[in-house]
Amino acid sequence: MLGTICRFWRDQRGIALILVTIMLPAIIGFALLAIDMSRANNLHNDVQKGADAFAIAAAAELDGAPDAWTRAERAMENLVDNTTRFSNSGLVTLASAGSVTVNPGASSCRSRGNISWCFLKSLPASDSSPITSSNYATTQAETLFVQVTVTPESFSSIFPASFLGGSNGLTVGATAVAGSPGAVVCDMVPVFICNPFPGQSLYEVANSGQFYKKSLKLVVGSTSWGPGNFGFLRPSDGHGYGETDLATDIAIGRVPECVSARRIYTQTGNLTTKVKAAFNTRFDIYANGGGFPSKSDPRWPPAPNVRKGFQYASNGNGQGSGSQNPCNMELATDATRYHQLTRDTSFTGQIGNGGWDYTGYAAANQMTSALTHFGSSYNNTTNPPSRYDLYHWENTHDSNGNVVPVGDPNSLVHTQSVGGETGVPACASTVGDEDRRLIYAAVVDCSDSYVQSQLNGQSGAPPAIGFASLFLTEAVTGDEVMAEIVDIAGSRGRGTMENFVRDDVQLYR
Template sequence: MLRTIRAFWHDQRGVALVLVAIMLPAIIGFSLLVIDMSRANNLHNDLQKGADAFALAGAAELDGNPDAIIRSDRAIANLVDNTYKFSSAGPIQTLTNAGITRRYLRSLPPNDTDAIRVQDVITDEVAGAAEAEFVEVTVDPTGFSAIFPASFLTGNTGDNAFNIRATAVAGFAGVVVCDMTPLFICNPFEDLGVPLHQVVSDQNFYRKGIKLVQGGGTGSWGPGNFGFLRPTDDHGYGAAELADDIAQADTPECINSRGVNLRTGGPQPAVRDAINVRFDIYGGQMHSNDPLIPPAPNVRKGYKYKNSKNPNACNMDPVTNTTELTQFRQMTQDTSYTGRIGNGMWDYEGYMAANGFTTSDMAGFVDANGSAYSNANPPSRYDLYKYEIAHGLVDDASLGGETGVAACHASPSTDPERRLIYGAIVNCLEHAGDLNGQSGAPIPAVGFASFFLTEPVDQARTNGDIMAEIVDIDGEQGRGTMVGFAKDNVQLYR
């Protein structure tokens, strides 16, 4: 008997089965916990992605305009939906705007771990829409049923189910542009008392001529004035540096619409020279052998040689007799605005005659209805400029012998947009107190616009003003040509 007991004591066969039988509930329970954790994590991940997407879609519309919240709600409702798995509602569900709550914020606490404060929340979404910089999206509690039978341990039948939530905060950090002309332009429509984007939507904004007059000291800034931008930390941004950056259309840093740094002051002759390089005119510090400042591929400008016996393309003067040599004609004033805006009408037929363009030359140049252009139905001068380039008319001589071919600079640009300048549009009347040299506070830009230079800046002919045509503006009201130029800067903050 003792031998049998001793043998049984030392016999280990089948012990694994015993141990497994003892540990099996724990193994199964741990496996179920792992599966539940994985399912719950996947559900939370899906819900968080949905919250992030809704917040980003809404934040992209918070541009400071009075209808920003209306557009943000529309984007949340129509642009985004996400699927999620493993909820108690079924295997695959769709998260739409009906499954979230949102609130708009004017600010955020200084620390990410701090809760949203009362002063951060916009309670009046009509009056406070322009203040909205952030949107907080919270996914409604979503049920999750665990496989692990926790109720067996606690005795509470509800322990197997709980809710999962997700929250995201996104904000519109402004429109960001890089490599632009360092100019700002006083909103030419500010005195109408309506936001710029509304003017763009309701008026024939594009194709209008605009006379940009350089602003001076405090109190002389109004619709249509222009000034300059400077780098954020460079309060000694000099005239020579500014002129180089204008000539190259290259700001020293990217610019954010939330605040542009201004460089105001009196007229800058160097700026005239910097703009005129696009017309193959070089003076001051601008040199015709500089590859960084080439002229545009079409520089027709109504100039003649100073010495016809010894013609020199780098030594020309503007003409006053425009029957044989002519630039793009100026538009007549639109009396609807107190700013310096043209009404879209200009002497198209005179331009055609002076430059010898025939009906055959312009056969493909018609309006949207297929009708030929005329003085009663003039085209955009920017469109005509591009048509001349695309149809080989640049080297056609005018009645006075001028062509649009650059001859002073050895290597003209092939990019038609070389005759465009870009400017940040600011409300100068609203921020008159900040237009003070290089020391004023940053001013928000209500938009960015591109302008086609219709003729050189000349003291005798244009009084030193910039004569241009409005081509495009950034944002949803634009024509789309600035999509790659101005980029909305939207980001997640929480």
């Protein structure tokens, strides 16, 4: 009997069953916890992604315009479609549909469907600090961010937490904050222009077809600002940014920092001799001697096509034969021998009618035959081509209409006019790229009283309504800069500024 007891005591068979029996509740409990945690995590992931998507869609519309909030709400309603799983309600569509309810205590806070949002003008300095009413925007112009909150969804766990004194249910919600700094441009010429078509947005004008091919007489505004007036930009901390600094940056083609449409830092003043010379570097016109701008400085090369209707400076015989010095030239008066890309035939204020002497240009520059490849439908005034498109064609085609690289000796740039002028730069020692004659400018609504109050010396910082690229059609010889609008930034433009203007939206929380 004692031996039987001893053998039983030493027998280890079946011990695993005992251990499993003891551990089975814990194993099942941990398995249920793992399943619940996975379900809750997936639900939170779905809800958070939905909040992020709503916030980003809304923030993309916050450009400071009077209808920014309306467009942001429309974007949340129409552009975002998210669903969640694993809540007690099963498959739930996160929607912003129906009528908007405005918070009576804060008009910038609203709700619709199963989301709510607040438009914000600022964020707390620390991410751990809560957003309060002091951060709420009161106007659409000052709105920089949007906070979106998704209504929490109920979630019931499988693990019986109530056995341990806890709750079997919880709610899962999410909040996201996104913002947009507005359109941002880097490496732009420090210039702004007044909207040539006041009362209309750039996009309305672009859609109507009024914007392109028309001459602009850009005249410094000084104290009076209207359509076509222009002024200069300065760095944000650039008080004391002087004439030489400005002229240098215009010659190079960039303001020394990125520019946001939310707030451009303006500097009004006159079109001085130095500033004119800075613009004219693009036309291979440089100061005599060692003055500014130096022809040997590679920071401001001429464009590859500088045809400008100039002749060698006269020696007194009236024929412009002079010393044949390409750095000493003057504007010719005989348009049958020397012909630049002329301005429009008539103007309303400072905006041209879009008609210019295309056939005269082709004849004087002996390109009438060559330009038949460019387009036979163009004539003198009713349907002339864009001057920029013609400039680009000359750079990239030969007399037979074949495509050639920019700078190729067979391009139309090398074709001589009746008077002997070509478009080949000869004064400077280097040549820039084709876009040297393009300048990118901020466009400002100068009809707005607030903007007008900001256009005063070096103290102003008005918002811009957009950015435009302008083609310089003539060398600056007077008190105006002649240009042609090529494109505007944004989806309604021609697409040539897509890589130039950044309009980023980011999540902040």
